[in-house]
Amino acid sequence: MDDDATRFQGSIPEFYDSGLGPVLFRHYADVLGAAVSSTAPRRILEVAAGTGISSAGIVAHNGGAELVLTDLNEAMLLRAAAKVPEGxxxxxxxxxxLPFEDGGFDAVVCQFGIMFVPDVGAAFREARxxxxxxxxxxxxxxxxxxxxRFAxxxxxxxxxxxxxxxxxxxRVPFGxxxxxxxxxxxxxxxxxxxxIDVLPHDAPVASWRAFADGLIRGNPVSDQVRARSGDLDALVRTVAERLSAEYGPAPTTIPVQTILFRTWAV
Incomplete structure (x- = not known):
């Protein structure tokens, strides 16, 4: 059975963008962009850029810098194109x-992608x-x-x-x-x-159904469920019901927490 957690393809990017983006990613993209700008980089490489939500945050805070986006999945980058300057x-x-020369960037940035890399040490060495x-x-x-707790x-x-x-x-993104x-x-x-900064946030949820769609259809768990002959529609409904029972009716907020690292090359 194929349980590849890195395969964000098919309809996944759409649900990732619309269902998860407004709740989980947009706020932290702004935080990320501000953190990068504090170092005044001229050339920035983003790794695991996804659908470009984090990229938009980088652009907003680093307007004068050159940005290069990479991701393992072309389908994610196709959606990212609309969120960054043309060209x-x-x-x-x-x-x-990474297919880049040594020492070519002032900043390497990765929002919520390191957890999916099989060899994290290799990714760190490549960033360096x-x-x-x-x-x-x-x-x-x-x-x-x-x-x-939502996860x-x-x-x-x-x-x-x-x-x-x-x-x-x-178990992967939260592990x-x-x-x-x-x-x-x-x-x-x-x-x-x-x-190192530990960053709690009250994330806004406008619709439990839209968020539940993102949580089930907006990542490779949808393929994992299909491989087990599961019912995606039923899972989405139940996720929405359980989150509503836990946090109350939408619109509301849910508590989330991330950890932001900044480390400098010697």
Whole structure:
């Protein structure tokens, strides 16, 4: 059974953009863009750019910089094109083997993508390789299920629905909250000074149905459910019902938490 958590293809980018973007990504994209701008980079590489929500935040705060976008999935980059200036370079690329020369960027940026990389150490080493001396690597990860209960609710429903073989997706994006592990990886990869910010946020939810569509159809869990002959419509309905029971009727907010890292090349 194919449980590839990195395959954001087909209709996934659309639901990711419309269902998850307004709730989970737009606020943190603005935070990310501001964090990058504080280092005044001239040339920025974004890794795992997705549908360009984070890219738009980078552009908004770094108007004078050149931005290069990469992602493993071309379908995600096709949606990103509408969110960045015309002519912005976009390229399908693996974070573990970047197709760029040494020292070519002042900043490497990755919002919520590191968790999907099979060899995180290789991705860190590649980020260091393409950075100029003194350049900054800015990346963010989701905190654990304990700090993002909405994800625990979805993961619990999947385990309940498929008790013999639960889809594993929701263990991936929320499975890299160990700050010390990431600190060691950064230092072992040639980075020096490190700043870490834990960022709670009350995320706005306008519609439980739209958010539930994003949570089930807007990531590879949809393919994992189909591979198990599951009913996506029923899962979306149940996710919306359980989130409404947990947090109250929409519109409302839900508590979420992420961790933002900034580390400088030595």
């Amino acid at each position: 912005t370079r976009m390229q399908v690329a693996d974070a573990q083997a 390789r393409v950075l100029a001396p003194g350049g900054v690597f800015v990346f963010s990860v989701w905190d654990s299920h304990d700090r993002n 625990a609710i979805v993961d619990g429903l999947l385990a309940e629905t498929f008790p013999d073989d639960p889809p594993p997706f929701y 890299m909250s160990d700050i010390e592990r990431l600190r060691r990886l950064a230092q072992d990869s040639g980075f020096g000074r490190l700043r």
